Amino acid sequence: MKFRIYRYNPDADTEPSMQEFDVDAPRGTMLRDALLMIKEQDETFAFRHSCGEGVCGSDGVNVNGQNRLACITPVADLKEPVEVRPFPGRPVIRDLVVDMTQFYQQYRAIKPWLIRNDPLPEQETLQSPAERDQLDGLYECILCGCCSTSCPSFWWNPDKFHGPQALLTAWRFLADSRDQATDERLDALEGPYKLFRCHTIMNCVEACPKGLNPTKAIGHIKNLMLKHSV
Amino acid sequence: MSRRASGLRAWAIQRVTAIYLAIFFTILLVKFMIWPPADQLDWRLWVADPVVGIGFMVFIVALLFHAWVGVRDALMDYVKPIAVRATLLSLVALTLLACGLWAAQILILARLA
Numbered sequence: 001m002k003f004r005i006y007r008y009n010p011d012a013d014t015e016p017s018m019q020e021f022d023v024d025a026p027r028g029t030m031l032r033d034a035l036l037m038i039k040e041q042d043e044t045f046a047f048r049h050s051c052g053e054g055v056c057g058s059d060g061v062n063v064n065g066q067n068r069l070a071c072i073t074p075v076a077d078l079k080e081p082v083e084v085r086p087f088p089g090r091p092v093i094r095d096l097v098v099d100m101t102q103f104y105q106q107y108r109a110i111k112p113w114l115i116r117n118d119p120l121p122e123q124e125t126l127q128s129p130a131e132r133d134q135l136d137g138l139y140e141c142i143l144c145g146c147c148s149t150s151c152p153s154f155w156w157n158p159d160k161f162h163g164p165q166a167l168l169t170a171w172r173f174l175a176d177s178r179d180q181a182t183d184e185r186l187d188a189l190e191g192p193y194k195l196f197r198c199h200t201i202m203n204c205v206e207a208c209p210k211g212l213n214p215t216k217a218i219g220h221i222k223n224l225m226l227k228h229s230v
Numbered sequence: 231m232s233r234r235a236s237g238l239r240a241w242a243i244q245r246v247t248a249i250y251l252a253i254f255f256t257i258l259l260v261k262f263m264i265w266p267p268a269d270q271l272d273w274r275l276w277v278a279d280p281v282v283g284i285g286f287m288v289f290i291v292a293l294l295f296h297a298w299v300g301v302r303d304a305l306m307d308y309v310k311p312i313a314v315r316a317t318l319l320s321l322v323a324l325t326l327l328a329c330g331l332w333a334a335q336i337l338i339l340a341r342l343a
Contacts, residue, residue, distance in 0.1 A: 189237075191236065193306075
């Protein structure tokens with residue numbers, strides 16, 4: 001199979017380039033396997049990967065224009081030559097390795113943990129099955145960054161707009177019956193940038209390898225905010 | 231518009247005005263397809279009707295607010311230098327205000343005629 005891989009070493013190259021590779025990809029080969037074969041051909045090639053089964057979220061890349069997790073993308077489904085680039089909009093550290101600092105800063109900013117004002121109970125805080133169901137489609141996020149780095153609003157304002165990943169997680173805690181910081185969380189999301197840069201472009205929904213829907217979660221936050229202010 | 235209000239309020243304004251614009255556009259479309267005005271006098275008489283006149287007034291205000299939020303969003307996304315953004319926002323605001331006053335003048339003159 002033919003691959004065109006983005007290559008860039010900011011210390012040595014004046015500008016990025018695309019390098020072609022031929023890989024023998026037997027049936028069932030995932031893109032991560034193909035990238036490892038490419039690395040065998042050229043050891044200077046750099047990309048992130050770890051678990052190899054779509055759990056750690058390390059090997060997010062842009063494949064033929066779409067953000068995906070390399071380890072769960074069968075190469076047989078891809079059109080040749082397969083163009084593999086780093087996540088769009090992120091500073092390139094080397095080849096497919098990008099700087100995700102702003103992505104993590106946005107995640108941290110929404111306080112991704114349960115906030116309780118009541119004294120902690122002696123045992124666990126109970127939830128009804130219906131309350132627990134509210135978290136389905138939210139808690140599964142693995143922070144791979146496929147969604148936020150496919151979002152044009154995040155490209156333009158990565159320092160101010162939280163991005164789909166952080167906002168999906170914000171809704172995950174707003175929707176959690178055990179969380180007691182609804183007002184504080186909503187207040188923190190006010191203003192024109194953090195939440196309201198989302199223009200429902202929905203690239204995030206298309207990109208999410210876990211099939212989650214950040215746009216829907218963002219809509220829930222906006223509606224809850226409206227409910228709390230009228 | 232305060233810093234605090236410029237998120238939720240702008241979003242709510244955009245949604246509410248969008249609903250009004252969609253309904254009013256549909257009414258206009260049906261009116262012009264089924265009962266198109268025969269001549270200019272017919273047009274003026276129709277617009278001079280208080281219900282139609284108020285409908286148009288609200289339409290113009292809704293359209294201006296909707297346009298303002300949309301253009302403001304686009305400028306906030308794409309224009310980073312604050313001085314350039316402030317200048318463009320001012321120009322857009324003045325243009326929209328001028329359009330609104332012009333439309334109001336047309337509607338008022340139609341009623342007076």
